[in-house]
Amino acid sequence: MNIPFVDLGRQNGKVRTYINTAIAEIIDAGEFILGERVAQFEESAAAYIGVPYAVGVASGSDALLLALMAYGIKPGDEVITTPFCFISAVEAIMLLGAKPVFADIEEITYNIDPQKIQEKITHKTKAIIPVHLFGQSATMDQIIELGKKHNIPIIEDVAQAMGAVYKGKKLGSLGDIGCFSFYPTKNLSCLGDGGLITTKEKGIYEKLKALRTHGTQTKKYYHEYIGINSRLDAIQAAVLTVKLPYLDAWNNERKMLGERYNKQLNTQVTIPKNMHGSTYNSYCIRTPVRDQLKEHLEKKEISTSIFYPHALHLQECLNHEGYKRGDFPITEKCTQTILALPTFIGMTAEEQDYVIHTIEEFFKQRTQKGL
Numbered sequence: 001m002n003i004p005f006v007d008l009g010r011q012n013g014k015v016r017t018y019i020n021t022a023i024a025e026i027i028d029a030g031e032f033i034l035g036e037r038v039a040q041f042e043e044s045a046a047a048y049i050g051v052p053y054a055v056g057v058a059s060g061s062d063a064l065l066l067a068l069m070a071y072g073i074k075p076g077d078e079v080i081t082t083p084f085c086f087i088s089a090v091e092a093i094m095l096l097g098a099k100p101v102f103a104d105i106e107e108i109t110y111n112i113d114p115q116k117i118q119e120k121i122t123h124k125t126k127a128i129i130p131v132h133l134f135g136q137s138a139t140m141d142q143i144i145e146l147g148k149k150h151n152i153p154i155i156e157d158v159a160q161a162m163g164a165v166y167k168g169k170k171l172g173s174l175g176d177i178g179c180f181s182f183y184p185t186k187n188l189s190c191l192g193d194g195g196l197i198t199t200k201e202k203g204i205y206e207k208l209k210a211l212r213t214h215g216t217q218t219k220k221y222y223h224e225y226i227g228i229n230s231r232l233d234a235i236q237a238a239v240l241t242v243k244l245p246y247l248d249a250w251n252n253e254r255k256m257l258g259e260r261y262n263k264q265l266n267t268q269v270t271i272p273k274n275m276h277g278s279t280y281n282s283y284c285i286r287t288p289v290r291d292q293l294k295e296h297l298e299k300k301e302i303s304t305s306i307f308y309p310h311a312l313h314l315q316e317c318l319n320h321e322g323y324k325r326g327d328f329p330i331t332e333k334c335t336q337t338i339l340a341l342p343t344f345i346g347m348t349a350e351e352q353d354y355v356i357h358t359i360e361e362f363f364k365q366r367t368q369k370g371l
C-alpha cells in the first residue's frame with residue numbers, strides 16, 4: 001500500500017464546489033487585492049481566535065516579520081526563540097538586523113523551555129517568540145508571566161496550531177500577537193501562500209495594516225512608515241472563509257489519528273506527550289534508529305518527514321553568530337531521533353493500520369536479528 005505523507009486532495013475535495021463558486025465570484029467582481037472578502041475573513045478569523053483584530057498577510061513568515069516591525073525591532077535588539085523549528089522566526093529577526101537568542105526546548109513538548117528563556121533575558125531583549133510546535137501549545141503561563149515582568153512582548157508563532165487551545169483559550173489570543181500560516185499543509189490552509197496576524201491592541205492593529213501595504217496609514221500614496229507589500233489575496237481569503245467552519249472537525253480528525261498512533265506505538269518508540277490538547281499538525285515519534293526506520297518505511301512505500309533534521313543554531317546562515325554543536329543538547333538530540341508519520345485529513349484507518357503494522361514489523365525484525 002502506498003501511503004503519502006500528506007494528501008491535500010482529500011481535504012480540498014470535500015469543499016471543492018464551494019471553493020469553485022467563491023473563486024468565480026471574485027473573478028466576476030474583479031476585486032483581487034484586499035477589499036470585502038479579505039475583511040470578511042479577517043473578521044471571522046478574529047472571532048474564531050477570540051481577539052478583536054486580525055490582519056491578513058501574504059504568508060506566515062511575513063506575519064512574523066510584520067509583527068516584529070510593529071514592535072519596532074531594530075539592529076542591536078535581541079529576540080529570544082527556539083532552535084528547534086522552521087527558520088521563519090529567526091529569518092525575520094535577522095532581516096531586521098536584530099540578534100536571535102536561543103533557549104533550548106522541553107524534551108516532552110518540543111517547545112521552548114520558559115526556565116531557559118528566563119536565563120537569556122537581558123536589557124536588550126525586545127521580544128520573545130514561542131512556537132507552538134507540531135500543533136501543541138508552548139508552556140504559555142510562565143512565558144506570559146516573564147513577558148509581563150520584564151515588559152517584553154510575546155509573539156506567538158501559531159503556524160502549526162490554529163484552533164489549538166491552552167487552558168481554555170485559543171492559541172494566538174494569549175500573547176501580544178499571534179502569527180498564523182495558511183501554507184497548504186497547515187491546520188487551516190489555502191491554495192498557495194497566506195498568513196494572518198491577531199492582536200488585542202488597536203494601535204498595533206492600525207500599524208500592521210499600514211505596514212502590510214507599504215506603510216500607508218491614512219491616504220493612498222502617503223507613507224507614514226517603511227512597510228512592505230504583504231497582503232492576503234482576496235481569492236485566498238475566499239477559500240479560507242469556505243474552509244474555516246471545517247477547522248474544528250478537521251482538528252478533531254487529526255487528534256483522533258494522533259491518539260490512535262499513541263495507543264499502538266507506545267512500546268516501540270517515544271510517542272509525543274499530549275500535555276495541552278495537541279492538534280497534531282504533525283505526528284512525530286522518536287527513536288535512536290530513526291534513519292533505519294525511515295528507510296524501512298520507504299521500502300514499504302510509506303512516506304515520512306523529518307521535522308527538523310538540522311537545528312537552527314547550527315545553520316550555515318548563522319555561522320557568524322558563533323553558536324556551536326553542544327550549545328542546545330535537547331534540540332540536537334531531537335534532530336537526530338525525530339520522525340513525522342503520515343497524518344492528514346481523509347487518512348483511512350486501513351492506511352494508519354498499515355503504517356503501525358510496518359513499524360511493529362521493523363522492530364520485530366531487529367529483535368530477531370538480536371539488535
Ligand SMILES: *Cc1c(COP(=O)(O)O)cnc(C)c1O
Pocket residue numbers: 059060061062085086088089131157159160180181182183193194195
Ligand atoms: C510554516 C511555518 C512558518 C512559515 O509559514 P509560511 O506561510 O510558510 O511562511 C513559520 N513558522 C512555523 C512554525 C511554521 O511551521
